[in-house]
Amino acid sequence: MSKSIEAIDLDVYYGSFLAVEGVNVRIEPRTVTAFIGPSGCGKTTFLRTMNRMHEVLPNATVKGQLLLDAEDIYASGVDPVRVRSKVGMVFQRPNPFPTMSIRDNVLAGFKLNGIRMGRAQAEEITERSLKGANLWNEVKDRLDKPGSGLSGGQQQRLCIARTIAVQPEVILMDEPCSALDPISTLAVEDLIGDLKEHFTIVIVTHNMQQASRVSDKTAFFNIAGTGKPGKLIEFDYTDKIFSNPNEQSTEDYITGRFG
Numbered sequence: 001m002s003k004s005i006e007a008i009d010l011d012v013y014y015g016s017f018l019a020v021e022g023v024n025v026r027i028e029p030r031t032v033t034a035f036i037g038p039s040g041c042g043k044t045t046f047l048r049t050m051n052r053m054h055e056v057l058p059n060a061t062v063k064g065q066l067l068l069d070a071e072d073i074y075a076s077g078v079d080p081v082r083v084r085s086k087v088g089m090v091f092q093r094p095n096p097f098p099t100m101s102i103r104d105n106v107l108a109g110f111k112l113n114g115i116r117m118g119r120a121q122a123e124e125i126t127e128r129s130l131k132g133a134n135l136w137n138e139v140k141d142r143l144d145k146p147g148s149g150l151s152g153g154q155q156q157r158l159c160i161a162r163t164i165a166v167q168p169e170v171i172l173m174d175e176p177c178s179a180l181d182p183i184s185t186l187a188v189e190d191l192i193g194d195l196k197e198h199f200t201i202v203i204v205t206h207n208m209q210q211a212s213r214v215s216d217k218t219a220f221f222n223i224a225g226t227g228k229p230g231k232l233i234e235f236d237y238t239d240k241i242f243s244n245p246n247e248q249s250t251e252d253y254i255t256g257r258f259g
């Protein structure tokens with residue numbers, strides 16, 4: 001189920017603006033990879049190319065290849081909707097559908113894809129996904145209540161349940177804890193540790209402690225200046241990046257000298 005993801009000479013544009021240039025990276029299945037780097041260096045932009053979300057913006061384009069196992073998700077004829085069902089995404093702000101029940105939020109991915117199922121199967125998927133997101137015990141008695149009635153941390157775990165319900169191969173998370181309190185943050189971090197048994201996970205974070213707690217590998221992105229493209233500067237084992245990076249700019253960033 002879990003797949004590798006590999007970028008080859010990937011350039012990402014907004015119109016004529018080259019936002020991210022020349023990314024080459026290979027992310028192994030069943031690992032957690034952290035993307036770090038100063039604001040504006042292209043972490044979100046690159047992340048959104050990994051499930052073809054980038055191109056939903058007008059004039060947003062991509063050059064190069066992005067392989068999910070061996071398949072180039074940008075090859076002609078590939079259906080972006082199918083890519084997004086294999087490469088799920090969790091956003092910075094929890095975004096459950098507010099008027100939908102907790103149960104319907106978990107099952108939303110199936111409904112959006114026009115997949116119908118019987119009651120027993122729906123119950124089974126709801127329970128499995130909420131257990132997987134470490135939320136089941138908190139909500140099992142109120143599955144028919146609206147998703148908006150949960151705390152922020154619970155809403156974020158509900159969004160994770162919604163993402164894992166459709167059994168993706170890769171999960172992308174863009175600063176998933178930035179709106180959460182420390183306890184909910186730790187709950188989500190624990191969950192990431194569990195999820196990597198089944199999924200390939202990429203997480204953008206500004207929190208260096210979080211990167212070192214949750215990730216196996218870390219990718220440091222940087223920009224040379226305003227208007228310049230973001231680049232992947234260094235990609236290595238997280239221990240190495242945080243103890244003895246190869247690049248001076250990585251060292252400067254992780255020690256808080258800039259960004």
Ligand SMILES: Nc1ncnc2c1ncn2[C@@H]1O[C@H](COP(=O)(O)OP(=O)(O)OP(=O)(O)O)[C@@H](O)[C@H]1O
Binds near residue numbers: 041045
């Ligand atoms: N929709 C857009 N249209 C045009 N340019 C954009 C758009 N979104 C982002 N950019 C530009 O692309 C560059 C990279 O932005 P991006 O959001 O990927 O950075 P980031 O590393 O995620 O930053 P942060 O840490 O603040 O979230 C920036 O120069 C940004 O202004």
Ligand SMILES: [Mg+2]
Binds near residue numbers: 043044045
């Ligand atoms: Mg961002």
